[in-house]
Amino acid sequence: MTNTELPIDVETEVRAAEERARPHLLTTPVVPSVGLTVEIGSPVVLKCDNLQHTGSFKARGALSKVLALSSGELERGIITASTGNHGAAVAHAARIVGAEALVVVPDNANPSKLAMIERLGARLHVHGSDSVETEAAARELAEERGMAYISPYNDPRIIGGQGTLGLELLEQVDSLAAVYVAVGGGGLASGVAGIIKSLSPSTRVIGCSPAASAVMYHSLEAGEILDLPSEPTLSDGTAGGVEPGAITFDILARVLDDFVTVEEDDIRQAFLDLIEMEHMLVEGSAAMAYAAARAHAVGVEGTTTVILCGGNVGTDKLREILDA
Amino acid sequence: MTNTELPIDVETEVRAAEERARPHLLTTPVVPSVGLTVEIGSPVVLKCDNLQHTGSFKARGALSKVLALSSGELERGIITASTGNHGAAVAHAARIVGAEALVVVPDNANPSKLAMIERLGARLHVHGSDSVETEAAARELAEERGMAYISPYNDPRIIGGQGTLGLELLEQVDSLAAVYVAVGGGGLASGVAGIIKSLSPSTRVIGCSPAASAVMYHSLEAGEILDLPSEPTLSDGTAGGVEPGAITFDILARVLDDFVTVEEDDIRQAFLDLIEMEHMLVEGSAAMAYAAARAHAVGVEGTTTVILCGGNVGTDKLREILDA
Numbered sequence: 001m002t003n004t005e006l007p008i009d010v011e012t013e014v015r016a017a018e019e020r021a022r023p024h025l026l027t028t029p030v031v032p033s034v035g036l037t038v039e040i041g042s043p044v045v046l047k048c049d050n051l052q053h054t055g056s057f058k059a060r061g062a063l064s065k066v067l068a069l070s071s072g073e074l075e076r077g078i079i080t081a082s083t084g085n086h087g088a089a090v091a092h093a094a095r096i097v098g099a100e101a102l103v104v105v106p107d108n109a110n111p112s113k114l115a116m117i118e119r120l121g122a123r124l125h126v127h128g129s130d131s132v133e134t135e136a137a138a139r140e141l142a143e144e145r146g147m148a149y150i151s152p153y154n155d156p157r158i159i160g161g162q163g164t165l166g167l168e169l170l171e172q173v174d175s176l177a178a179v180y181v182a183v184g185g186g187g188l189a190s191g192v193a194g195i196i197k198s199l200s201p202s203t204r205v206i207g208c209s210p211a212a213s214a215v216m217y218h219s220l221e222a223g224e225i226l227d228l229p230s231e232p233t234l235s236d237g238t239a240g241g242v243e244p245g246a247i248t249f250d251i252l253a254r255v256l257d258d259f260v261t262v263e264e265d266d267i268r269q270a271f272l273d274l275i276e277m278e279h280m281l282v283e284g285s286a287a288m289a290y291a292a293a294r295a296h297a298v299g300v301e302g303t304t305t306v307i308l309c310g311g312n313v314g315t316d317k318l319r320e321i322l323d324a
Numbered sequence: 325m326t327n328t329e330l331p332i333d334v335e336t337e338v339r340a341a342e343e344r345a346r347p348h349l350l351t352t353p354v355v356p357s358v359g360l361t362v363e364i365g366s367p368v369v370l371k372c373d374n375l376q377h378t379g380s381f382k383a384r385g386a387l388s389k390v391l392a393l394s395s396g397e398l399e400r401g402i403i404t405a406s407t408g409n410h411g412a413a414v415a416h417a418a419r420i421v422g423a424e425a426l427v428v429v430p431d432n433a434n435p436s437k438l439a440m441i442e443r444l445g446a447r448l449h450v451h452g453s454d455s456v457e458t459e460a461a462a463r464e465l466a467e468e469r470g471m472a473y474i475s476p477y478n479d480p481r482i483i484g485g486q487g488t489l490g491l492e493l494l495e496q497v498d499s500l501a502a503v504y505v506a507v508g509g510g511g512l513a514s515g516v517a518g519i520i521k522s523l524s525p526s527t528r529v530i531g532c533s534p535a536a537s538a539v540m541y542h543s544l545e546a547g548e549i550l551d552l553p554s555e556p557t558l559s560d561g562t563a564g565g566v567e568p569g570a571i572t573f574d575i576l577a578r579v580l581d582d583f584v585t586v587e588e589d590d591i592r593q594a595f596l597d598l599i600e601m602e603h604m605l606v607e608g609s610a611a612m613a614y615a616a617a618r619a620h621a622v623g624v625e626g627t628t629t630v631i632l633c634g635g636n637v638g639t640d641k642l643r644e645i646l647d648a
Contacts, residue, residue: 029353031375051355055603112600272639276436279379279635281605311603315596315646322643 006254007247010194013160017064018167024063024096025164028052030172033306035277036290041299042177046290047169050282050311054120056237057165057188057309058089058152064161065150066093073148074099080150081131081138082117083109085237085310090150091122102147104138106130112314131240153187154246163191169305170196176203177302180293182285182309183207183216183259184238186248192307193255204257208292210235210284211261215242216252220259225249234267234321237285237310260292267291271321281318283310331574334518337484341388342491348387348420349488352376354496357630359601360614365623366501370614371493374606374635378444380561381489381512381633382413382476388485389474390417397472398423404474405455405462406441407433409561409634414474415446426471428462430454436638455564477511478570487515493629494520500527501626504617506609506633507531507540507583508562510572516631517579528581532616534559534608535585539566540576544583549573558591558645561609561634582620590615595645605642607634 028048036044049057066078077100080090087103094101101122105114106129114124127137142149151158165188170176179196183189186207193205209217213230225242233239242249267284270291274280282290286308293306313321352372360368373381390402401424404414411427418425425446429438430453438448451461466473475482489512494500503520507513510531517529533541537554549566557563566573591608594615598604606614610632617630637645 026355029355029372029375031350031353032377034377048353050603051353053356053358275605275637275639275642279374279605279637281599281603313599313603315599318599318642319646322639322646 006194007250008156008159010159010163010191010251011198013156014163014167014191014195017157017160018164020067021060021063021161021164025060026052027168033278035273036293036297036306039294040297040304043303044293044297045173045303045305046278046280047165047305047307049165050280050286050308054085054088054092055310055312056085056089057162058085059092060164061158061161061187062086062089062093062150063096065155065157066097066099068157069148076145077102077147078150079104079138079142079147081134082152084113085312086152087117087122088120091117091120095121102141104134104141106134110314112316153185153248154243156247158187159191159194159248159251161191162188163195165307166192166195170199173303173305175302176200176305177300178204178206178297178304180206180208180289180306182235182238182289182307183209183252184240184285185242185246186216186252188309189256190248190251194251197255205255206292206296207252207256207259208289209238209261210267210288211263213239214261215240216249217259217261219249220253234264234271234284235288237283238288260296262288262291262295266295268321268324270294280308281311281313282308283313285309286311330518330578331571332480332483334483334487334515334575335522337480338487338491338515338519341481341484342488344391345384345387345485345488349384350376351492357602359597360617360621360630363618364621364628367627368617368621369497369627369629370602370604371489371629371631373489374604374610374632378409378412378416379634379636380409380413381486382409383416384488385482385485385511386410386413386417386474387420389479389481390421390423392481393472400469401426401471402474403428403462403466403471405458406476408437409636410476411441411446412444415441415444419445426465428458428465430458434638436640477509477572478567480571482511483515483518483572483575485515486512487519489631490516490519494523497627497629499626500524500629501624502528502530502621502628504530504532504613504621504630506559506562506613506631507533507576508564508609509566509570510540510576512633513580514572514575518575521579529579530616530620531576531580531583532613533562533585534591534612535587537563538585539564540573541583541585543573544577558588558595558608559612561607562612584616584620586612586615586619590619592645592648594618604632605635605637606632607637609633610635
């Protein structure tokens with residue numbers, strides 16, 4: 001496998017994103033996993049992007065993208081559709097470059113997540129009641145007003161930005177044997193697996209999704225992007241469909257070594273164990289990757305890494321999971 | 325002020341502890357505080373010892389102490405009294421040196437904390453129903469059996485070990501203007517303030533305790549160690565009395581620049597804000613230091629640091645705080 005077979009040259013995108021975005025990114029810590037190291041029988045570490053700016057890896061891609069826009073584009077402002085981490089990341093990136101950001105949100109979005117997006121300086125535009133409707137509205141507004149639309153994953157700059165996490169990991173962890181990475185639209189996994197497979201081909205990269213919403217998993221199995229329904233999941237950060245024509249599909253088809261799906265009970269247990277044993281508060285998508293490693297990883301030479309992709313859980317959601 | 329006025333030479337103790345314990349310690353991350361940086365108007369960072377081995381800074385002191393014991397002492401085993409972080413830290417340190425550890429616990433201790441101490445390989449000995457009784461029992465057993473008693477704070481090796489956190493901080497943070505550190509028995513504050521005042525005298529070090537249990541604060545005000553009652557507090561890691569003759573009293577009288585006490589409502593709010601804004605799950609004593617900085621810190625040249633001293637909150641306690 002070489003990057004030339006991929007729809008984009010991931011390594012080049014990641015290196016360019018690193019160049020643009022590094023001054024604004026945190027090199028997030030890698031800490032040993034007490035629980036998984038014992039359970040699996042070889043060293044396991046947690047890559048804590050829950051401690052990245054805005055509380056998730058999404059800041060990487062958003063900064064990479066926004067910093068690549070022309071001054072004319074920045075002047076007209078940027079727009080996206082999101083109820084969560086991507087919206088906050090775009091708001092954060094826009095503030096850094098001094099651009100206006102408009103985030104289209106559905107009418108049933110979580111008020112505390114909306115407050116965070118507003119606190120970061122973006123304007124909210126309420127439209128529709130699911131991500132398909134809000135995304136369509138955002139794209140339409142972008143076209144009408146000549147504003148740059150920031151896709152959550154289907155964009156080489158976004159994928160390059162997310163891949164900066166992989167570059168950090170290769171510097172931080174000696175003898176990186178395996179990496180577990182959450183997959184929703186596949187932006188993080190494409191960037192991370194793409195750069196790791198370029199620079200350290202023997203490292204295994206394993207995608208993980210909740211069984212309740214594993215559209216990329218089923219699409220990869222089928223060999224084409226499927227339009228499938230999703231059930232509710234604690235891993236809400238990875239929930240939802242995959243856009244027709246998404247370049248992440250073609251990348252992941254080539255760079256992932258394996259793919260694990262995880263049941264809700266196992267995600268909840270991982271969430272609780274992360275609190276009790278690892279002293280780490282994460283959102284469902286990060287607990288999902290931890291649960292996937294627990295079910296799938298075996299003792300190896302070298303270090304296994306679980307990416308904790310986000311920490312935006314909020315006290316309401318936290319209460320809900322604790323009381324479930 | 326020079327270290328020669330102190331009852332022990334803190335800098336020498338810290339450097340010796342660093343030498344002994346470093347291979348077994350994590351250099352814990354320093355991350356920007358989103359919330360406090362905005363509120364205070366100059367950079368604030370969080371020193372995350374909630375991510376230290378065993379989930380608190382106590383691993384530093386316990387390792388420093390246990391690694392300084394002779395092989396004969398290690399063979400006879402070590403003993404301590406604790407229901408919490410110190411017990412877990414001693415169990416962890418004992419396992420590293422291959423010594424037996426016995427932890428005396430009261431009959432009303434939190435079962436999940438006891439399970440953690442047992443999981444780390446220590447034996448439990450139930451005696452009495454408060455820390456005064458368990459400590460007396462532990463000291464008696466130590467004498468009877470010729471075992472080394474490991475004090476939670478009143479020991480130069482323990483203070484030296486806790487001070488390794490200060491050494492890390494001086495390397496990690498340029499232009500360290502102020503440090504907020506939780507005070508219970510005063511082991512952490514003595515080590516951290518001691519080394520910082522030696523190496524960076526212009527850095528201000530501010531002690532913090534919950535108003536509900538601020539025995540060291542009132543003792544320092546009075547100029548002598550007082551025997552005062554404590555009310556229940558969310559900052560349970562710093563609760564309780566100060567041992568007569570504790571060397572931490574004489575150290576803190578000389579090295580602290582200021583001392584803040586914090587109300588329970590402000591600790592709870594800090595705990596919730598740490599989750600919502602900083603994506604950080606900590607125990608009450610760490611939230612207490614965050615609340616103290618919020619109330620006391622002002623915009624300065626340089627960086628203000630809040631030490632997050634522990635993360636062992638447990639899901640029961642977490643539920644209790646969320647539902648309060």
